[in-house]
Amino acid sequence: MENRCNLDLDFIPKELKLLLEIMKTENEDRYVPFLVETYKNIDWKLFLQLAMHHRVYPVIYSKLKNLNENVIPKSVIETLYQEYRKNIFQMLGLCREMEQVSKLFTENRIAVLFLKGPVIAADIYDDISLRTSKDLDILIPINCLEKAEKLLLNCGYEKKVNPFILNEWKWKSHHMVYFHPQRNIQLEIHWRLQPRPWSEPSFSELWERRRVSTITTYPVHFLGKEDLFLYLVSHGARHAWFRLRWLLDIDKLLGKGIDFDKTNLLLKKYNNIHIVGQALILASQLLKTPIYDEMKTSKVRNRSKQLAQMAIFFMKDMLPLETIMLTNEYERYQFSLKSSNLHKIYPILLLFYPTIADAETLRLPKSIHFLYFPFRPFLWAWRTATKYTKSYRK
Template sequence: MRADLESCALLRAIARSSDAKQVPRLAANVRDWNSLLELAEEHRVLPMLFLRLVDMGPPVPQFVLEHLRTEYETNMFNTLANAVELIAVLKAFEDKMIPAMPFKGVVLGASIYHDLTTRPAGDLDLLIHYRDLVQATTVALERGYELETPVNADGTPANLDYYEYHFERKTDGRVLELRWRLDPTMPRFRRDLGLDWVWPRRRTTVLAGADVPDMSPEITLLMLCMHGSKHVWSRLLWICDVAQLLASSPGLDWKEVTYEAKEAGLSRTLALGILLARRVAGATVPQAILQCFEADTTARLLAQHIQNNLFDAPGSTPPGHIPYNIQLLDFRDRVRFLLSMDLLRPNERDQAVFPLPKSLHALYYLIRPIRIFLDRSAR
């Protein structure tokens, strides 16, 4: 169902701190408050909406304020419970000498929003070493969690292409996810973006009175852009997170960010996240960086499509012959993708038609397309 224009306009203003003065006028224009509440919930910005509207007065109906207040207080309780549980899990891991890096969720709220209640309470996400997975699983089970991910008899993952263990605790509904790699949109070509990537640059964030490890702003920015791009930026919250990180990190090392993005094959993913944060949430971006990302035609067109469809068709990918996840790849990873496809992978027939010494077998990647073309032309 198409989102109504008044609700969309208000949520856009909620996302942009520079539009704060416009919020009362836009709130007065809202005709379908139930539609607004549904849209805000879908985009995970109900807490933000409450904080902007709570003191506004007459333009906001009482039933809307009551609903928002109830949701806000429920989220506040769940967020504080998540913080307490995360601190306890980290302490249990520390006792077993298991390094663990929390990300997203309550740590993100504490580090960039400086307010746990601004973001919805989500899962507990921890990045660990794969070598610690079995021991970390034991700790989680001892804390009452149940493993929902299929595993082998020795506790190793049943699916080697899956880099996450998902735990649920039935007594309170808490969800814990242990990861040993962060995942771009194209898992097959990811670098090993694991704990070794984030741990040396870590900082400390105060969470509910306790010091907890936290990713550096530079790595956090790349992680947020990775996560948002993986889900086609289908939630306004994820765009707000990028904008808020930029606002809370005036000393961000852009040289390090762009270098790490290039090394990890995330240059276009970074560009897309920054362009959306600028266009949708009004983020402040250094002019030279913005010009560089705007010069990327593919990133610019992707950002325009996502911006245009954010509320009416969230998560939709641009039409065309090139899949969205391939468009996010830089040239080097696109080549790797093409070379990995069975269609272009040399086989015994190629070697039979064009015998070459072993030292020249790499040439079969060039010969195979020609051989396929000749075969099809002869039909």
């Protein structure tokens, strides 16, 4: 990338810098000993914590496993191996479940696209053991949700219930979570790739461009290359790239090659050039991902660089997303990420949409739930006043 896109990395710990250098190293035997010598007095405990937090330990293990213990402490390699081994069993279990869910839904005439998990590990890394996944994410048409839920409940899944009224879930969420207690597997059913009001292709468009995975006996469908690229970019950007695994996905996917003409058409249609630019800058600066001229000129702009620099702040600390979301920095980042006026005012509009808290404050028959819309400001004021009254009495 051009020098004007250089990021400030001085404030990140040397253990994270070493992790990044190992991730982008091709000839491990030759370069890793030099890197370890360069970054002296490494805190190996912190190094392992960072590898685990960023979910890149399978790749790190694959690069370090054959090195002399004089270069990397034996305990570090052993810890990485144990976690790598656990991940193999996790991915095999998800792979088996992925095939069963695909068969279940297809036989019941529900079109299903797998978004992440073993299917993209095999596609991007050529090896399901080199990527981690804690659950399965699938996308189905919104009109199939009720049918899909019945099928999953009959198979032993339990729904993680978030109470809603007036179809609030359609506007405030984009997926539902299910958990199988016997198999210890979590499944997320998406009816949108991203939360509203992000603009995105329809399910039918994505289905037309789908691919079929060859890692299972029963056919498993997943996103086309360009759709997968834009989905992973949007997902990483929304979560402030606080895990390096998502950036490594971009690096590997670009290495496989994508159709830039198709990608450019999708970028113009869905107005997400700035976040693609952010991903390109981060991948190029942190992982030395080769960025071709077709992807440079129109996408690498000042706004993208600012977003990339903001993301570095979230990468350096090992904080869970729930904690990150409470910070002022995250609020500023999310506002900078928004690409349209609708995107910026959408959270304000949602404040006027009734929630379960309104139903708990004033119980109305379902037939007149629409009255929660005009009542909402008064119900909110009542809850606020009650809260302060109780606090004052204490």
